[in-house]
Amino acid sequence: MHYMPGKRLDEKLSIASELHSYINQLRDLKGDYIGAIDRGKAVIGQIASIEGGPFDSEQQFNDFILGDIVKSAPDMLRNHAKFALMDDHEIVFTHADFSPRNTLIEGGRVTAILDWEYAGWYPEHWEYIQALWQQKPMPDRPEYLSRILPPRYEREYIGMSFLARLIRH
Template identity: 35%
Template sequence: MQRIKAPKLGNLWVHLSDDSKERIFEHLRTVIEQFRNLRAAKGTGVANIDGGPIFDPRLPGHSNWGPFSCIEDFHNALVDHQDIASITDENYGDLRELAAFYRKPWPHLVFTHGDLSSLNILCAEDKVVGIIDWETAGWLPPYWEYVTAWNASPQNAFWQAEVDRFLQPWPDAQRNDTVRRESNKPIPQTLEIREKREAKTWAGVLG
């Protein structure tokens, strides 16, 4: 193993020409394509690279999540298992859209770095020579790289305008992930639905 000595892209950014930036992004797209060609072992769900819990301090409540047997279970955990698909209140239209997004038929998990901030990309001579901070890496839905890169760091706000230049754009994913991150409190209607279901369950048990 060799220690790479190279500056972070974020620290170089203001000194780079437009041509240099494009060459770096072209190389970065190639690197990410290599990520996408990796395949998880059979039976692997949403998990870290070893099949264990995902680490991501940006997720609500705690840093370690899962592992999950499928994308559906991962999405359910992201909304604290609230039944947002049953919401009918028009005041929660954004959550109904989030539920529809989560219900999409997701084809497969992809290998994901999970924190492609400009401060985690090392560059030299207009090439990517290293990527650091792999603790958030794992097997995740195909949109996850985009939303995590877009929200990588508040100190890296300029990066949001550049993410589409090296990752497949997922504007609907970003919009819905914003809704998810801003909806941490229990939703009254989902609590009511859960209480009714639990009451029916107990009625059946005691019946």
């Protein structure tokens, strides 16, 4: 047999399963505020480089997003944005910058997850939304990501993407 370039698919799926397990372990850690460790400010880095809080509830977090971030949007668009933000999520520990560039592997195993500067306590959908926003052109990235963070927060993703678009204009 001749050497063929590439990695075996079972190795990649094994890494996805391992990462899924690590993310679930983080999500098992529950918080009582939204923000960085030790009641630091919440960083909303993917929408804009904005910090605020910490927030004692998801409603306060949403009010901050709507009031401070989207204050220049027309009322009609603000009403749409408000509809997209729910306040009934669990607050969980989140890496908030989960992407391939922050994952080291060797020998088919994860050796480290890097870049914890945005980590903290956020609504349970935050990790999923941040990871989707950080997708780079990789042929199988959405499929691979769905094994790590199974699709679940469609409404939240659409709502936050809508807010991000308001901020850019």
